[in-house]
Amino acid sequence: MTKPHFIALVGTNADFSYNRILLQFMSRTYTDQAEIEVREIADIPLFNENQMKNPPVSVTALSAAIDAADGVIIASPEYDHAIPAALKSVLEWLSSATHPFQNKPVMVVGTSYGVQGTVRAQTNLRQVLDAPGVQACVLPxxxxxxxxxxxxxxxxxxxxxxxxxxxxxxxxxxxxxxxxLNPVSVSA
Incomplete structure (x- = not known):
């Protein structure tokens, strides 16, 4: 059986992130389970509704990678009890200009400096991933x-x-x- 290919999104545009380190660890350590391709969001500009019909190349490239993947892993820090603005902006692009998350399996993980982990950010992210236009299939x-x-x-x-x-x-x-169990059709 072929191993699944997952896109792993670093949920911040920060130069240093323990969430990036977590995803890199996963991609090195669990090679027997899946191929995990870590992708950055730092080059994706702030969402602009005026550009939805002609999104930036960085958005369409990420959308195509997600379309082609068997699933997505998102690692998000917690900023003020929510996901970072950079990640929210990326999700806005991907739910407006394109729709690669529709029915796509998604796993949510996160690290933080605090003792509560990323509990509120993960709850926030799960709500966003369930929104109309996004409609991801989030691992419960x-x-x-x-x-x-x-x-x-x-x-x-x-x-x-x-x-x-x-x-x-x-x-x-x-x-x-x-x-x-949740195979999605790959866009042509």
């Missing part, structure tokens, strides 16, 4: 929220907490099964 449960992240990765970007590694691997295995 399996909420991976890595709190107090500063001491969770070593200098090589390896997640050093064995329980977190095990739980993340189980969440990904569940997502692989979920994506296989």
């Amino acid at each position: 449960g399996n909420e991976f929220m890595l709190p107090t992240v500063k001491d969770k990765f070593d200098q090589q970007g390896q997640l050093v907490d064995d329980r977190s590694v095990s739980f993340l691997g189980q969440c990904l295995a569940n997502f692989v099964q979920f994506a296989a």
Whole structure:
């Protein structure tokens, strides 16, 4: 059986992000389960409704990559109890100019400096992914929220907490099964 190909979106435009490190860790560590392609959102401009009919190349390229993928993993930090404005803007592009998330399996993960992980951002992100125009198929449960992240990765970007590694691997295995049960047609 062929391994699924997932697009993993870094949910921030910041130069340094533990969420990027988390996705890079996943792409290196769980190669037996899936091919995970980490993608950035920093080059996508602020959503502009006036450009919906002619979106920037960065938007159409990301949309095409999501269309071709078996699923999407989104790693988001939490800013003021919500997802970052940069991620919200990307989702606005992808729900207005194009619609690659419709019926696409999505897994939500996140890391943060605080003790509550990304609980509010993940709730916010799940609401956005359920909105008309987005209509993603979000993996229920399996909420991976890595709190107090500063001491969770070593200098090589390896997640050093064995329980977190095990739980993340189980969440990904569940997502692989979920994506296989929710196949989407690839746009021509």
